[in-house]
Amino acid sequence: MEEFLSSYCPMIAICGLVSMPSLLYFIVEQRKQPDLRGLPTAVVQYNAWKGGALIAVSYEARKCGVKRSMRGAESKQVCPQIQLVQVPVARGKADLSTYRNAGSEVVSILSRKGRCERASIDEVYLDLTDAAETMLAEAPPEILEVIDEEVLKSHVLGLNSEDGSDAKESVRKWLCRNDADRRDKLLACGAFIIAELRLQVLKETEFTCSAGIAHNKILAKLASGMNKPAQQTVVPFSSVKGLLGSLPIKKMKQLGGKLGDSLQSDLGVNTVGDLLQFSEEKLQERYGVNTGTWLWNIARGISGDEVEGRLLPKSHGSGKTFPGPQALKTIASVQRWLHELCEELSERLQLDLDQNKRIAHTLVLHATAYKVSDSDSHKKFPSKSCPLRYGTAKIQEDALSLFQAALREYLGSYTAKIQGSQNNHWGITSLSVSASKIVPIPSGTASITKYFHGHPSCSSTKQSQNNLVEEGTPVPPSGNESYSEVNVTKPQIEFPGEETMIKYAETSSDQLEDKIDLLNDQNPCCSSKNQARDEFTQETVPVSTSGSEHCSGMNQNQPMKNYSGEEPYVKLSMPSLNRQEQKRKAVKDKGTCSILRFFKNQDPSCAPQKLEHVENIEDVKAPPLSPGIQSRSNNCLDHNRSELPKERPSEDAGNSNVCGSFQIEQRRGGAWSYNIDEIDPSVIDELPPEIQQEVRAWIRPHKRHNTVKRGSSIAHYFLPTKNT
DNA sequence: ACGGGTGAGACT
DNA sequence: TAGTCTCAC
Numbered sequence: 001m002e003e004f005l006s007s008y009c010p011m012i013a014i015c016g017l018v019s020m021p022s023l024l025y026f027i028v029e030q031r032k033q034p035d036l037r038g039l040p041t042a043v044v045q046y047n048a049w050k051g052g053a054l055i056a057v058s059y060e061a062r063k064c065g066v067k068r069s070m071r072g073a074e075s076k077q078v079c080p081q082i083q084l085v086q087v088p089v090a091r092g093k094a095d096l097s098t099y100r101n102a103g104s105e106v107v108s109i110l111s112r113k114g115r116c117e118r119a120s121i122d123e124v125y126l127d128l129t130d131a132a133e134t135m136l137a138e139a140p141p142e143i144l145e146v147i148d149e150e151v152l153k154s155h156v157l158g159l160n161s162e163d164g165s166d167a168k169e170s171v172r173k174w175l176c177r178n179d180a181d182r183r184d185k186l187l188a189c190g191a192f193i194i195a196e197l198r199l200q201v202l203k204e205t206e207f208t209c210s211a212g213i214a215h216n217k218i219l220a221k222l223a224s225g226m227n228k229p230a231q232q233t234v235v236p237f238s239s240v241k242g243l244l245g246s247l248p249i250k251k252m253k254q255l256g257g258k259l260g261d262s263l264q265s266d267l268g269v270n271t272v273g274d275l276l277q278f279s280e281e282k283l284q285e286r287y288g289v290n291t292g293t294w295l296w297n298i299a300r301g302i303s304g305d306e307v308e309g310r311l312l313p314k315s316h317g318s319g320k321t322f323p324g325p326q327a328l329k330t331i332a333s334v335q336r337w338l339h340e341l342c343e344e345l346s347e348r349l350q351l352d353l354d355q356n357k358r359i360a361h362t363l364v365l366h367a368t369a370y371k372v373s374d375s376d377s378h379k380k381f382p383s384k385s386c387p388l389r390y391g392t393a394k395i396q397e398d399a400l401s402l403f404q405a406a407l408r409e410y411l412g413s414y415t416a417k418i419q420g421s422q423n424n425h426w427g428i429t430s431l432s433v434s435a436s437k438i439v440p441i442p443s444g445t446a447s448i449t450k451y452f453h454g455h456p457s458c459s460s461t462k463q464s465q466n467n468l469v470e471e472g473t474p475v476p477p478s479g480n481e482s483y484s485e486v487n488v489t490k491p492q493i494e495f496p497g498e499e500t501m502i503k504y505a506e507t508s509s510d511q512l513e514d515k516i517d518l519l520n521d522q523n524p525c526c527s528s529k530n531q532a533r534d535e536f537t538q539e540t541v542p543v544s545t546s547g548s549e550h551c552s553g554m555n556q557n558q559p560m561k562n563y564s565g566e567e568p569y570v571k572l573s574m575p576s577l578n579r580q581e582q583k584r585k586a587v588k589d590k591g592t593c594s595i596l597r598f599f600k601n602q603d604p605s606c607a608p609q610k611l612e613h614v615e616n617i618e619d620v621k622a623p624p625l626s627p628g629i630q631s632r633s634n635n636c637l638d639h640n641r642s643e644l645p646k647e648r649p650s651e652d653a654g655n656s657n658v659c660g661s662f663q664i665e666q667r668r669g670g671a672w673s674y675n676i677d678e679i680d681p682s683v684i685d686e687l688p689p690e691i692q693q694e695v696r697a698w699i700r701p702h703k704r705h706n707t708v709k710r711g712s713s714i715a716h717y718f719l720p721t722k723n724t
Numbered sequence: 725a726c727g728g729g730t731g732a733g734a735c736t
Numbered sequence: 737t738a739g740t741c742t743c744a745c
Contacts, residue, residue, distance in 0.1 A: 119745090120744075121745070122745065123745075253743085253744080254742090254743065254744085255743095256744075257743055257744085258742070258743090259743090362738095364739090380740080382739070382740090383738080383739055383740075384739085385737095385738065385739080
């Protein structure tokens with residue numbers, strides 16, 4: 001216990017979660033068939049094999065014994081009265097946009113009270129540290145006369161409902177305990193805030209959600225799943241050990257897969273508590289430095305994973321599988337499907353651009369394939385990427401080129417005649433295209449950069465470096481545009497593998513303007529595509545697409561309607577520093593935070609939230625450059641350990657996290673699109689709106705960069721070698 | 725040859 | 737870096 005208490009560094013973050021099955025289900029229920037409410041229902045994927053796969057099952061249906069792994073047909077057997085609704089289909093594939101949008105709607109509400117991280121389509125983490133502290137200071141639970149019912153319905157782990165007395169009464173007592181540990185008081189405040197948010201979500205969207213409230217994300221996540229649906233669970237500080245002690249190891253996030261298996265079979269660890277018997281060194285020895293440390297911490301309920309403050313996805317993808325007999329066996333069919341996928345992707349990119357002013361820089365193609373009678377038939381189909389050019393047709397074009405390059409590589413010596421009709425050598429069982437390296441359009445940033453020219457920036461992470469580099473000097477990894485031309489028009493030219501890829505070039509402003517031109521290019525949809533297709537046409541394509549065979553009119557991508565004002569791009573092309581310089585600065589200036597200091601005119605720690613205790617943390621005080629990447633870890637344990645690797649932190653920094661999780665179940669109508677400027681957590685609010693975003697982007701990573709998901713990055717930086 | 729479509733992140 | 741792999745919803 002001692003170890004727990006002393007090493008458990010509480011921050012206050014509240015994490016929200018929205019669970020996808022319910023989300024899917026209820027959206028459908030509400031929007032399309034409101035009368036399904038209350039009936040056993042499931043959402044099935046369009047694919048009609050055996051009635052389609054269930055991807056969401058309502059609670060009523062679960063009671064009937066319907067499980068997610070079932071097919072539609074099976075569910076009918078178990079529960080004849082079940083109502084099956086189909087997931088929307090577009091372009092011959094499932095279309096999840098409805099769900100994405102619904103998730104956004106919830107995010108926009110949750111983000112009113114604190115920093116939000118959209119962890120997935122249906123999960124949101126929320127850091128309510130500030131809100132909880134404010135509440136504690138201004139209106140602590142004990143002074144409230146009336147306490148909302150929703151709060152009283154909280155589940156508080158470890159709360160012995162004293163001699164079977166009223167559960168709500170004991171919750172009320174716990175919430176209002178005067179002598180409680182400050183950390184628990186903060187959690188109590190978190191419970192209030194979360195309850196309110198959940199009610200708000202319900203009111204505004206008709207979704208219900210579950211939540212977990214704890215001092216870090218992983219515990220909040222754990223808690224959020226403990227009482228569903230539509231309930232919230234609090235993990236008091238003192239309950240952590242008890243909770244984890246008996247928790248099956250695989251229930252812990254990140255341990256549900258192979259690592260968890262290995263812990264069980266190799267170390268005989270069955271519960272998280274079992275992990276306690278292993279020294280950190282031992283764990284590192286077996287799983288590597290980062291994972292070892294991460295495990296050691298997790299066993300004690302410690303996690304340095306910080307709520308990131310990101311509301312938008314880092315990538316967009318569109319993909320489809322072609323299982324078994326549906327495998328694609330001709331280039332023509334691959335091309336056709338790529339067109340569909342790219343069309344969807346392009347649409348989403350365009351939306352992102354319009355709504356969020358962000359640009360994706362990299363296009364990636366993934367596929368899985370099989371091939372027969374080849375020595376290395378187990379070789380995986382390689383992924384390929386290239387600079388992303390906006391415009392549906394260009395994306396389609398480039399994706400096809402990537403595919404062909406990958407296919408050649410995959411087939412190796414076989415490469416011979418890929419063309420022709422049906423081949424018996426290979427088949428494509430899945431295809432996907434995605435866009436990544438998405439960065440905000442540097443509107444406004446350039447001026448800021450200029451303004452602070454010479455000032456060190458707050459960069460500390462890969463991401464922030466990107467931002468800096470990209471924003472300051474708009475150098476998208478724009479390859480030669482000729483790249484794909486070459487590949488497409490002469491697909492059979494022999495490329496020794498990688499050479500097909502364009503190297504990222506130093507980009508000058510001219511090139512940048514090229515890029516802009518590209519963006520504005522009307523891009524007659526079929527132009528080069530037809531060429532490409534002609535080469536492969538005449539094959540029979542055994543797949544049925546949504547029939548957008550001709551690329552003529554339809555999805556022309558509303559070409560840049562928003563770009564009448566080349567405003568953003570104009571700024572793009574006035575780099576104030578050349579790229580190298582930028583890079584150098586970004587790297588060199590790690591750990592400083594002049595910008596925030598400038599704005600806040602105080603608080604050298606650069607952390608956007610209150611940092612009353614953080615002064616204890618040496619990194620923060622030493623802005624120039626610390627060996628570790630982050631200047632402020634969210635986990636004081638890490639910090640202490642960085643100095644005293646063997647020591648438990650003597651004192652927690654009093655910086656507590658409250659994390660909660662949400663699960664959505666219902667909604668009402670109403671389209672939504674979010675505006676990141678309006679969703680604005682904390683401190684930076686006072687800044688002029690147009691620069692808030694940039695500043696935040698600079699600050700956030702500085703505050704913490706958790707490069708290693710399951711490992712202490714500190715360990716990574718401070719431990720000289722990795723003992724395997 | 726089915727859970728399918730998506731996403732994030734670590735490793736190398 | 738780009739590409740692979742794991743994990744999760």
